[in-house]
Amino acid sequence: MASSVQKLTPLAAVEKLSERIIRILGCNPGLHTLQGTNTYLIGSGKRRILVDTGSPGNSEYIKGLQKALTDSSSSIQEIVLTHWHHDHIGGVKQIFSDVLNDEVDVFQSSRDLSQPDEDISPVKAIHTPGHTEEHMILYLEEENAVLAGDTILGESTAVFEDLHSYMQSLQKILDLKPSILYPGHGIVIKNPLEHVTYYINHRNERENQILDVLQKQAGTNLSTLDIVKVVYKGLNPSLIPSACGNARHHLKKLVKDDKVEHIVEEDEERWCIVTSKSNI
Ligand SMILES: [Zn+2]
Numbered sequence: 001m002a003s004s005v006q007k008l009t010p011l012a013a014v015e016k017l018s019e020r021i022i023r024i025l026g027c028n029p030g031l032h033t034l035q036g037t038n039t040y041l042i043g044s045g046k047r048r049i050l051v052d053t054g055s056p057g058n059s060e061y062i063k064g065l066q067k068a069l070t071d072s073s074s075s076i077q078e079i080v081l082t083h084w085h086h087d088h089i090g091g092v093k094q095i096f097s098d099v100l101n102d103e104v105d106v107f108q109s110s111r112d113l114s115q116p117d118e119d120i121s122p123v124k125a126i127h128t129p130g131h132t133e134e135h136m137i138l139y140l141e142e143e144n145a146v147l148a149g150d151t152i153l154g155e156s157t158a159v160f161e162d163l164h165s166y167m168q169s170l171q172k173i174l175d176l177k178p179s180i181l182y183p184g185h186g187i188v189i190k191n192p193l194e195h196v197t198y199y200i201n202h203r204n205e206r207e208n209q210i211l212d213v214l215q216k217q218a219g220t221n222l223s224t225l226d227i228v229k230v231v232y233k234g235l236n237p238s239l240i241p242s243a244c245g246n247a248r249h250h251l252k253k254l255v256k257d258d259k260v261e262h263i264v265e266e267d268e269e270r271w272c273i274v275t276s277k278s279n280i
Contacts, residue, residue: 008155009187011035013064018143018180018190020044020122022068027061028087031238034155034185036061037087040147041068042140043122047077051123051138051147052184053091061091062098069099077124078101080120081108082149082184109136123147123151128173130166131138133145137169139176146178152195154186157202159242163249170200203250206231210250214260214273221263221270224248 016022026037039061040051040242054061077101083090092106094177107120109127118125131150149170150158150269160166173181174196181189181196189195208232209231214222224244226236251271254260263270 008035011038011187012212013060014068016072017182018145020140020143021145021182022072023182023188024061024064024068024201026052026091027058027064028055031236032242033087034153036185038182038184038186039065039091040182041065041072041076042138042147043074043077046074048072048074049120049123050076050079050095051151052082052088053079053095055087056090056092058091059094062094065091065095065099076104078104078120079106080123080125080138081106082137082147083109083132085132085150088149088184103131109134126172128169130160130162132161133165137173139178144177144179145182146173146176146180146192147182148173148184148189150184152181152183152189152192152199154183154189156186157199159246160249162251163203166229167200167203170196174200206246207250207254210247211254211259211273214271218264218273218275221265221272223268223270224251227251227271 011025013025013027014022020043022041024039025035026039028036037052037138039054042049042051050160053108053174079092099221109125117127122277123140125136125138128135128137128151128257133235135149135151137149137151151173152158175191178192181192183189210227213230224247228243228247231247251260261272263272
């Protein structure tokens, strides 16, 4: 899921992106899904891995997937789901009924953080919580490529459930030093290190903007919406709830850092800057 709208680069329904990667567009465009969910067929042989499956009941997507399989003379060996959002897992049922001839395994991540990374031929699944708790990315060593799911998007920035683990997951992607990044939504990212660094800086900048709003109104208890209205000025109104969600994650982190105070007044949540005590 994305957090802002802009003019998007059109994507083909099916496109071969590299020796081992074909992208099949979910054909479910929207405010949060951008051009649609990107699903990927990975491998070079007769049996390939399908990463993510688009939204439920989308026959246009199923047609694209069938075309990709026919054109590459391959079939699906296994389905891998990066995370449990409906625009990534929704197509599983229809793929089973309309595309597959035999039963295949569906590999999904779990919420168990102690689980080690896992090898699925030909990719490695790496747990990267943040966007969702169970989110994972896939690393394709032969191409030094990362399939980023919704941790990183091709256009616009991502939303997350937990900022602290999200930042750690961004660092995990950086540490892999990928040469190319295939996101869950949007265009291929050919400058992954710059792009991921931008994401990290963007979050730090947001944090500073939020602190700035609170600082300027020190002594006043502000609601999350009060803060969002200043920080996300001009945002499409339908994206305000997502922006409030992100801002709230920042605020909770700032409370942990002892920079912001969390106040509940008559069931309403408010925030206030912690003013430094004078050292008299
Ligand atoms: Zn998504």
